[in-house]
Amino acid sequence: MVTVMTATAAKPSIDDIWRWLEAVPDPEIPVISVVDLGIVRDVSWEEDALVVTVTPTYSGCPATAVIALEIENALRDRGIENVTIKSRLSPAWTTRWISAAGREKLKSYGIAPPVEGAACAGALRLNDVTVSCPRCGSSDTECVSPFGSTPCKASYRCKACLEPFDYFKSF
Amino acid sequence: MPQDALFDYVLRMGDNCLVLAQRVSVWCGHAPVLEEDIALANTALDLIGQTRLWLSYAGEIEGKGRSADDLAYLRDARAFRNCLLVEQPNGDFGQTLMRQFLFDAWHHFTLGALKNSADGRIAEIAEKAAKEVAYHLDRSGDLVIRLGDGTAESHNRMQAALDHLWPFAGELTTPDEVDEALTQKGVAADLAQVESQVSAYMEKTLAEATLSAPKDAPVRKGGKTGLHGEELGYILAEMQFLQRAYPGATW
Numbered sequence: 001m002v003t004v005m006t007a008t009a010a011k012p013s014i015d016d017i018w019r020w021l022e023a024v025p026d027p028e029i030p031v032i033s034v035v036d037l038g039i040v041r042d043v044s045w046e047e048d049a050l051v052v053t054v055t056p057t058y059s060g061c062p063a064t065a066v067i068a069l070e071i072e073n074a075l076r077d078r079g080i081e082n083v084t085i086k087s088r089l090s091p092a093w094t095t096r097w098i099s100a101a102g103r104e105k106l107k108s109y110g111i112a113p114p115v116e117g118a119a120c121a122g123a124l125r126l127n128d129v130t131v132s133c134p135r136c137g138s139s140d141t142e143c144v145s146p147f148g149s150t151p152c153k154a155s156y157r158c159k160a161c162l163e164p165f166d167y168f169k170s171f
Numbered sequence: 172m173p174q175d176a177l178f179d180y181v182l183r184m185g186d187n188c189l190v191l192a193q194r195v196s197v198w199c200g201h202a203p204v205l206e207e208d209i210a211l212a213n214t215a216l217d218l219i220g221q222t223r224l225w226l227s228y229a230g231e232i233e234g235k236g237r238s239a240d241d242l243a244y245l246r247d248a249r250a251f252r253n254c255l256l257v258e259q260p261n262g263d264f265g266q267t268l269m270r271q272f273l274f275d276a277w278h279h280f281t282l283g284a285l286k287n288s289a290d291g292r293i294a295e296i297a298e299k300a301a302k303e304v305a306y307h308l309d310r311s312g313d314l315v316i317r318l319g320d321g322t323a324e325s326h327n328r329m330q331a332a333l334d335h336l337w338p339f340a341g342e343l344t345t346p347d348e349v350d351e352a353l354t355q356k357g358v359a360a361d362l363a364q365v366e367s368q369v370s371a372y373m374e375k376t377l378a379e380a381t382l383s384a385p386k387d388a389p390v391r392k393g394g395k396t397g398l399h400g401e402e403l404g405y406i407l408a409e410m411q412f413l414q415r416a417y418p419g420a421t422w
């Protein structure tokens with residue numbers, strides 16, 4: 001070996017790493033990244049190890065393991081060998097952490113983004129939320145079922161354009 | 172003794188979720204309508220996720236190196252700490268729904284209290300689970316009202332389910348030594364407080380559903396201390412088969 005990497009050399013900056021993570025898609029809704037989704041809580045160097053702290057969306061979310069693997073792979077592709085994925089439970093993930101860009105991407109993908117403040121957990125008033133149709137924009141919609149194709153979504157129907165659609169539940 | 176009480180308490184939280192999830196997931200592909208099929212599967216999935224959080228912590232408290240999987244797959248019925256309510260058979264859709272509703276109401280108010288537990292791990296698991304359970308109760312409460320105050324057929328089925336399951340619900344809000352020891356330390360949910368919240372919620376919801384809870388029904392209990400009905404044995408036989416037949420199998 002001729003080249004010796006010193007401890008101080010060539011550690012990518014935290015800003016760069018956040019940018020790279022912005023390109024890692026959520027496995028279930030690939031139009032939105034893990035950063036848009038708000039599940040990456042912290043990125044930091046601990047000596048030579050890069051520690052990425054992730055919080056689960058739902059405790060039983062089957063995508064959690066896949067997300068950790070995809071983050072590791074993406075960083076490995078950038079030449080970071082020593083990656084530790086830490087899971088953090090508290091503060092619990094909330095849809096308020098979904099970025100403005102993420103909300104727009106959800107909408108153009110056909111998923112109504114969460115309506116914040118209206119359906120706080122524990123309020124037990126899911127059916128009172130006004131959700132706009134991501135297709136035609138009408139607010140004349142109805143909840144078909146509070147549980148949709150994945151735990152984070154509810155099934156809705158637009159009464160104006162008659163299309164069914166997914167609503168990303170406020171959580 | 173205090174460490175044992177904590178282990179028991181956390182096992183109870185985890186085993187309730189595990190056994191109910193196992194029951195509910197049997198509906199996958201069989202529910203009366205597609206939306207309900209999906210809702211039941213999602214509810215079971217949430218409960219499995221919560222099971223993993225509770226049982227992992229139980230294993231750490233015990234300190235013998237048992238993982239959540241070890242606790243789920245390699246304990247016998249006598250070592251399970253779930254209440255009798257969650258092991259009751261699915262019956263018809265009304266009975267499954269009523270069982271869920273009675274459990275969700277207790278679960279919701281208990282987790283609300285546990286968010287302020289003096290035990291930090293319990294508090295953070297409760298904070299996470301409470302958000303999911305709020306949606307469970309929202310759904311089961313809504314359906315109990317719609318079916319109770321529905322057709323004569325749906326009303327009769329919901330009333331029969333309530334009559335049958337009500338005595339089992341009492342176990343959840345009846346404190347024993349474990350609850351009392353941990354409530355004094357601010358670790359467990361104060362069941363007297365949970366009971367009054369659950370009763371107020373039940374009274375309001377059942378009235379709206381035009382259903383009436385049995386009066387002076389004796390409480391059917393034992394599960395919290397490991398005394399189960401034979402039903403649990405069948406659940407475990409199916410759930411644990413693979414790990415028992417092929418120890419250590421992974422995929």
Ligand SMILES: [Zn+2]
Nearest residue numbers: 133136158161
């Ligand atoms: Zn529309």
